[in-house]
Amino acid sequence: MSADVTLEDVKQDAGIEEEEEQIDLAPVHRIIDSLKETKGMLIPVLQDVQTVYGYVPEEAANVVADRMRLYRSQVYGVLTFYTQFHLTPRGRHIIRACSGTACHVRGGKTVISKLEHMLGIGHGETTEDMFASFEKVACLGACGLAPVIMIDNDAHGTLDSVKTERIMDNLREMDTMKRAE
Amino acid sequence: MFTITIDGKKIQVPRGTTILNAARELDIDIPTFCDHKYLLPFGSCRMCVVEVEGTDRLFASCVVPVTDGMEVHSNTARVKRAREAVLELLLTYHPLECPVCPQSGRCLLQDLVFEHGRDYGRFGHIEVEKRIDHLSPLIEMNQNRCILCGRCVRICDEVQAEGEFDFASRGFPTVVEPSFAKPMNCEFCGQCVQACPVGSLYSRIFKHTAPAWELTPVRTTCPFCGVGCTLHLEVKGNHIYHVLGVDDEGSNNNGFLCCKGRFGYEYVHHPDRITEPMVRQDGELVPVTWEEAYDHIARGIEKIRSQAGPDAFGGISSARCTNEDNYLFQKFMRAVVGTNNVDSIARFGHFPGMEALRKAFGVEAPTNSLNDLQHSNLILAIDSNITEDDHVAGLKVLKQVRSGKAKLIAANSRRVKVTRFAQTWMQHKPGTSVALLNSIIAVILEEGLENKKFCQSRVTGLEELRESLKGAEPERMEKVTGIKAETIREAARAIASAGKVTILITLGGASPYTGEDTVAAAANLALVTGNVGKVGAGIIPLSEYNNIQGCMDMGALAEFLPGYQPVTDDGIRNWFEGQWGVKLPSQPGLDAMGMIEAAAGGKLKGMYIMGENPLSSFPDQERVIEAMKKLDLLVVQDMFLTETALFADVVLPSSCGPEKNGTFTNTDRRVQRVRKAIDSPGKTRDDWRILTEMSEAMGYSNGIGSAMEVLGEITRMIPFYAGITPERLEKSGIHWPCPRPDHPGTEVLHHDRFPSGLGRTRPVRFHEPKKATANYPYLLIPGTILYHSGTTTTMAKGLNTVASTAVAEIHPSDAQELELETNDWVRLTSLKGITEVKVKVTERSMPGTVFVPTHFREVPVNALVGYDTVRERGLTYVGIERIERVEAERRAGESQVTRLKKTVQEIQDKKRRATEETGPGVSGGK
């Protein structure tokens, strides 16, 4: 017999109460089942988990830790070390505003405050209606267009407060339409 | 060996030594933060930098190994500047709140800033708001004060194997915290608290109570489990504020403790402590003076003695009290009352196990010390939840196993921490450990793997053993034990070829399905494979009680005078009679169970119970209640008004561990000092003193003036304690046998020969547990949990924040069938009784079993346990007939406490009536 510890068990050891809303954890198990060797695979596994859920839910991270025989705190450490991982659900749109030097000197600060004001959230946060997540990032590599923001995969450059407002209004409209469909 | 010169001083050190350790050997002080004696080098804080000649950068001395001819300077201007810079950077964000910090006065940062820092900072002070964890029970974490040395992270991993913390995030916002920043939810050993150099992790109980520099440390021995950790009780006035583990040559715990040792002390200050002697008058316990109480008892005993003889009185001694208390207790019973009716809880499981060791090896004690585990290369843990029952011993096992020095084979029907780290985990059916061990031995003999040389020269009885094992082959036993034959064969081969095997077996209440037979079978295995009588190999039975070994050593056993000297041996008895100046009874007395039976049957008229609560700790609560009810005189000497005390005619308030002097003998025969740290409350007196005064009240002077004088008498009367003196114990514990003052004590028994010459293997028949009939489909597994020790620690507020109530464990498959969910309440019905408890659905327990912790008075597990099997096999197999869900209201209506209160009321009424009818009887005392 093997000494495998189930998630259930460890959870109960840790006295963690089940959340009301349960997440389907089957995909996490599938991801790990598909591995031949788990050693050194933590980051790819977490990336796959993020692809499935859009973020890394705590329950999923715990399954990963338990099944890969790591401490939960260890996995959490990795998740918080790399900015690529998100621990809370993200908005339908990801808005990244550049705070690099070039953008900064050409008025990036105004753009950022405008965005924060319009969205009502700060760096690393998501609007309550899940419309968008906002992040400040270092140089986006488009300094010629400074100040720059990225909305999902599109870059928007040479912005000012007015232009920013227009772009955001458009985004909101598109989002509403899409959701109505 | 390499030669290194540090600050002009030369030393030779072995290859691999770090510069820091070489410096320490030279008594050169190099400041450190992240370095820790028991952790792997980490090299993160850079406080320990030194200059090495011939190179131009600074080296972190804690990670850099010495090279031959190295020349190091630890105190140059450059080094000084570097250290100042480290401190300066730390102080840019470390809050300056020393006045309110619990670590103030023993903070490494404070000390080093004082010593090495400068009085100004170049970078100013940056305020950052990090999390303060106010939610964890027992331990609080203030991340603002954290200097990220990682000691907590590493100790929780490397020592504790819990991994509760890790570094999270990176750069400036880096913190150390549990997964997803949850409140801590771990073993609460507090190793991290003790390791934290600053005030970032600290005891919640301690914070904001007293400044560290006003506390006086008192070195003593933990009063909870059999490991006997050395600790400092930090006291001020008459109060214990804080506890730290002690790490030096005289301690056996490396400074580690468990949650009980570190946080359990609060029971001492519980407001429910009884502080006055009480005598029952008109059904009520009323306070009296000590003299009145003694007088009352003396006359009660006199009356019983004159009417029914001394053997109508009996006494239960305590596996919690000191050796001195136990010694005087049995002396009181034997020399003053004149009966051998004296026994203890050791009778249930622990003493029978020791008997098995005596029959096999000649000595009723563990063969090896716990520290000797560091030499084993295979550890066989049988029904041993060691990390919960004997925590710090469990850490030694984990260390040995995780470092790869030993293999671990765990035979445990419950899934517990050790099974997680075992290379082989055999989840045998409860109560089948004998069958399992027999199978292993059968394989060894069948495959010719026994240690032939050892068998030939040191063992007898092998042929009978071989004969008896016909039919014990693992293939035949598969159904019984539930373990695949091949697994057993492999385990057998591993054990036979390991070289140095230590067998751990937990006995007593913590492991009700082990007993004499398990130990006997394990002894056979040790003999057959030659795993006894050498370093790293032997059998160590474990106990959840701090002084069960001492209690037995002192003669709190119906058939033995102190030191296992039989009462029936005329020569020995005569010698004791000479020493004690009285005639002693020559027939073995009634044992613990015998006394309860005799009392229930009306033959035993009076009992004196010291530091024991049979109503909650003995099997068959109903029978115990019956017995207590019938007694004419019941004296209970305890700290609290226990369930048993509710039935008492006289209650004597006694002091507890931190309030008295004396010695404990831990589970590996190590005799250690217990020291008084505070005065006991009210009129409370030490047990030894009560017993001395009680003797005097009955006309016998034992001439004792202090606890340490009792130790003097003990060492005169017990040959294997003869060389132990208070002076020697000041420095360190001593493992008995220690026959002479110049004898170092004995960590490993039976080198070269057994006391009786040869070791004896004995056939051990396997008796299948009598449960699993259609009527009793579930098996009760009473046991212990990490956070408590007996019922005592349930009087500690802090520990109750972690575990405040009994939670029974039921396997998901049973839960499904019974339609039960976690947090439901159930009623368990056995042949003997009923108890109600909350359930948790978990795979920790096997299907068909219910685990119930025994610590909680409102869930009396012993109400379910019957006597018969205990008497027969020393075991307590209990079948559970029904498990039913109960609703909250019904539960409240019939709570055990209510029922108990009713019973007490009944007796009181009865006694009152009796007094009214016949005038004051024995229990009236006039």
Ligand code: SF4
């Ligand atoms: S109390 Fe013990 S188990 Fe808990 S985090 Fe600290 S070291 Fe780890």
Ligand code: SF4
């Ligand atoms: S909490 Fe204490 S031990 Fe842990 S990293 Fe911070 S300072 Fe070090």
Ligand code: SF4
């Ligand atoms: S209860 Fe046992 S392991 Fe815990 S501190 Fe006390 S002696 Fe040590």
Ligand code: FES
């Ligand atoms: S600084 Fe903004 S894109 Fe480079």
Ligand code: FES
């Ligand atoms: S003690 Fe050497 S780097 Fe921390």
